Amino acid sequence: MSSLLKRGQILHGSNTQTAYEIETFLGAGTQGEVYQAKTNGQLVALKCYFPQYIKTDPNCQQRLEKAISKGNPDSNFLWPIELVFTDKTPLFGYVMPLRADHYKSIVDLMKRRIDPGFRELITACLGLVESFLHLHAKGFCYRDINFNNIFLNPQTGDILICDNDNVDVNGVSGAINGTPRFMAPELVRGDAAPCTESDLFSVSVLLFYMLMLHHPLEGKKEADIRCFDQAAMNRLYGNEPVFIFDPRDNSNYPVKGLHDNALTYWPLYPQFIRDLFIRAFTTGINDVQHGRVRENEWRNALIRLRDSMVYCACGAENFYDSEQLKEGQQQVCWSCKQPLIYPPRLRIENTIVMLNHDTRLYLHHIDKTRRFEFSQAAAQVTRHPQDPNRWGLQNLSDQSWTITLTDNTVKTVEPQRTVNLNAGIRINFGSVQAEIRV
Amino acid sequence: MADIQWRTIGASVKGALHHRNGKPNQDAWAHSDSFHCMAVADGHGSAKHQRSDIGARLAAEITVKLLEEFANQPFDIRLIKEVSSYLPGKIVQGWREAVVRDHQKLELSGDPPQNSGEASDTAEQNQAAIYSLYGTTLLAALVTEDYALYLQIGDGNLLVLNDAGKIETPLPQNATFIANETNSLSQANAAHHFEQKVVFFDYQPPPVLISLSTDGYINSYPSPVEFETVIKDIKQLLFKQGGEKVQAMLPDWLDETSQQGSGDDITIALLYCFPDS
Ligand SMILES: Nc1ncnc2c1ncn2[C@@H]1O[C@H](COP(=O)(O)OP(=O)(O)OP(=O)(O)O)[C@@H](O)[C@H]1O
Ligand SMILES: [Zn+2]
Numbered sequence: 234m235s236s237l238l239k240r241g242q243i244l245h246g247s248n249t250q251t252a253y254e255i256e257t258f259l260g261a262g263t264q265g266e267v268y269q270a271k272t273n274g275q276l277v278a279l280k281c282y283f284p285q286y287i288k289t290d291p292n293c294q295q296r297l298e299k300a301i302s303k304g305n306p307d308s309n310f311l312w313p314i315e316l317v318f319t320d321k322t323p324l325f326g327y328v329m330p331l332r333a334d335h336y337k338s339i340v341d342l343m344k345r346r347i348d349p350g351f352r353e354l355i356t357a358c359l360g361l362v363e364s365f366l367h368l369h370a371k372g373f374c375y376r377d378i379n380f381n382n383i384f385l386n387p388q389t390g391d392i393l394i395c396d397n398d399n400v401d402v403n404g405v406s407g408a409i410n411g412t413p414r415f416m417a418p419e420l421v422r423g424d425a426a427p428c429t430e431s432d433l434f435s436v437s438v439l440l441f442y443m444l445m446l447h448h449p450l451e452g453k454k455e456a457d458i459r460c461f462d463q464a465a466m467n468r469l470y471g472n473e474p475v476f477i478f479d480p481r482d483n484s485n486y487p488v489k490g491l492h493d494n495a496l497t498y499w500p501l502y503p504q505f506i507r508d509l510f511i512r513a514f515t516t517g518i519n520d521v522q523h524g525r526v527r528e529n530e531w532r533n534a535l536i537r538l539r540d541s542m543v544y545c546a547c548g549a550e551n552f553y554d555s556e557q558l559k560e561g562q563q564q565v566c567w568s569c570k571q572p573l574i575y576p577p578r579l580r581i582e583n584t585i586v587m588l589n590h591d592t593r594l595y596l597h598h599i600d601k602t603r604r605f606e607f608s609q610a611a612a613q614v615t616r617h618p619q620d621p622n623r624w625g626l627q628n629l630s631d632q633s634w635t636i637t638l639t640d641n642t643v644k645t646v647e648p649q650r651t652v653n654l655n656a657g658i659r660i661n662f663g664s665v666q667a668e669i670r671v
Numbered sequence: 672m673a674d675i676q677w678r679t680i681g682a683s684v685k686g687a688l689h690h691r692n693g694k695p696n697q698d699a700w701a702h703s704d705s706f707h708c709m710a711v712a713d714g715h716g717s718a719k720h721q722r723s724d725i726g727a728r729l730a731a732e733i734t735v736k737l738l739e740e741f742a743n744q745p746f747d748i749r750l751i752k753e754v755s756s757y758l759p760g761k762i763v764q765g766w767r768e769a770v771v772r773d774h775q776k777l778e779l780s781g782d783p784p785q786n787s788g789e790a791s792d793t794a795e796q797n798q799a800a801i802y803s804l805y806g807t808t809l810l811a812a813l814v815t816e817d818y819a820l821y822l823q824i825g826d827g828n829l830l831v832l833n834d835a836g837k838i839e840t841p842l843p844q845n846a847t848f849i850a851n852e853t854n855s856l857s858q859a860n861a862a863h864h865f866e867q868k869v870v871f872f873d874y875q876p877p878p879v880l881i882s883l884s885t886d887g888y889i890n891s892y893p894s895p896v897e898f899e900t901v902i903k904d905i906k907q908l909l910f911k912q913g914g915e916k917v918q919a920m921l922p923d924w925l926d927e928t929s930q931q932g933s934g935d936d937i938t939i940a941l942l943y944c945f946p947d948s
Contacts, residue, residue, distance in 0.1 A: 283874045343863045460740040461757035
């Protein structure tokens with residue numbers, strides 16, 4: 234139920250004097266109401282604050298002005314575009330891009346209303362980490378990272394980050410210090426002001442949440458709490474935080490029946506991902522300055538994770554785990570429990586990329602100077618048109634590759650041509666060397 | 672808003688069909704005397720869920736108890752939303768423990784469930800089968816001076832009548848569920864399937880009436896519109912005749928409605944806050 238603005242009402246932008254016409258009410262939060270508005274045939278979202286809220290957060294306008302003048306860190310943020318004011322009343326708010334309906338919240342993920350594949354989920358995690366890297370690089374911290382503010386397109390893994398009006402520069406204590414469940418322990422205890430390091434903790438919690446569909450600190454200790462109160466929250470997230478999979482402390486291990494998602498998903502991921510989470514929630518809890526996993530570490534790990542995906546014959550998505558193989562353990566599919574059969578692989582420098590029927594390589598993989606570029610495919614796995622048992626890697630880039638066969642003959646693979654996926658073939662992409670493993 | 676006095680009335684009647692087939696009333700409701708909260712539960716009924724009448728009663732009672740404790744906490748108001756997000760988990764946990772206790776009691780007294788002969792493979796499956804025997808939906812509401820809190824898992828109707836006389840549905844309606852089966856307190860990961868909402872009264876006035884009802888009620892009417900009219904009528908009657916009178920007549924109305932309508936059990940609980948003559 235809306236109360237602040239009426240359909241057809243006009244608000245004016247403070248920078249551009251643009252007229253925004255209120256169309257429909259989208260929803261209310263604790264701070265204000267959000268409407269769909271129209272300007273020059275374009276749709277935007279407009280948030281209008283409750284006057285009473287502004288009294289409790291007097292820096293709100295200043296904070297928004299700072300955010301608007303610095304500009305959005307990247308287009309994943311539904312960033313404030315400009316402030317708006319009403320003509321006669323003292324109401325104010327801001328306009329931001331409108332979130333399309335096909336973006337779903339993490340809550341929808343928990344409720345299984347959407348069911349993205351691992352690839353899309355990891356892509357969403359990656360987008361998130363990169364966006365927070367961009368945010369932090371601009372000197373901002375988000376302060377209120379939690380799953381209500383993150384939306385994803387389950388078909389593509391694209392993400393949107395909403396509710397950017399709490400974003401502030403590093404180290405400023407403000408009205409919002411975050412949601413206890415997603416806050417760094419030192420903030421829950423009240424020992425520190427929000428900063429990049431505290432955001433990093435929240436990012437790790439969010440990533441864990443998205444990949445395991447569970448909170449990293451909610452295990453036996455949570456189950457033992459009969460009635461949840463503030464003291465209990467302070468204990469779980471502030472004073473005595475223990476990772477549910479802490480290898481040296483099982484006092485907070487997940488409880489069967491209550492924390493099943495954690496127990497189900499944790500073993501599905503390769504050891505290197507689990508190791509990173511273990512660090513994030515052990516040393517990362519205590520060593521605020523040096524212990525936390527940084528965006529770039531997550532970024533590399535998530536890309537590696539996406540490159541580790543393999544399909545079992547039963548159709549289930551699994552992850553290649555080189556550490557497990559080194560220990561001589563055979564990997565079995567989590568779904569059908571049959572031994573996993575690996576597709577051909579590409580060893581690129583010291584990483585392994587699984588060459589599934591639908592794998593694409595990007596500039597990130599084959600050009601050292603273009604790391605993290607995933608916008609255009611540079612190679613794709615293809616099936617031989619006459620012989621369905623023969624697979625190849627097609628050159629989609631505009632550079633020729635040089636390949637060395639096992640008998641040391643050297644050949645050139647022109648753009649659009651394909652190299653057979655045969656064991657031992659080495660590919661020179663220019664700045665990067667790779668070898669096909671079968 | 673200190674002079675607002677909330678009151679609760681409610682009733683649960685056995686469905687006309689159940690009178691004929693001898694089944695117990697599988698609905699239940701509960702409310703608090705010290706806080707303004709109430710819960711309504713609809714046991715699933717069928718043979719697979721043969722103790723769902725007990726499951727529904729336990730669900731309603733445990734929920735009211737947890738809501739009382741919740742309302743009794745001196746929270747920082749900013750944390751209400753956050754802390755309330757643990758309620759589904761705690762309700763599920765409390766309900767499961769109560770179910771297991773009841774199950775053990777019945778086992779000891781030599782009253783095993785009928786045709787639960789299919790031996791389960793694992794202890795977990797066993798556990799899940801026990802919960803399922805008691806399977807139920809749940810609706811609950813709590814009002815304080817500062818906010819209203821709404822909770823739901825599975826079908827049933829949570830309607831709010833605002834001070835402008837309009838019906839609102841604060842929780843999303845018919846969340847998608849596969850195969851026409853309702854969500855249940857007994858399902859795996861039940862806590863994730865709750866809908867919940869906290870509405871603060873800072874910027875909008877409290878409602879005048881909150882209605883929780885099992886689906887036997889709405890299914891007795893050709894469309895939701897008629898059902899909403901009934902809720903508005905009850906509000907008028909409460910206003911004119913007072914709570915005691917309406918409370919006294921409510922079971923008869925529900926009986927009548929079930930006979931003319933769905934034939935199902937019907938339960939309704941109402942929290943309202945206008946002068947009760
Ligand atoms: N850019 C947007 N496009 C579409 N809908 C939006 C947009 N921003 C917010 N909304 C919707 O408007 C409603 C209110 O959002 P808002 O961010 O103010 O509050 P909230 O995040 O729900 O609560 P809180 O104030 O506690 O953070 C929500 O339903 C939200 O999904
Ligand atoms: Zn399989």
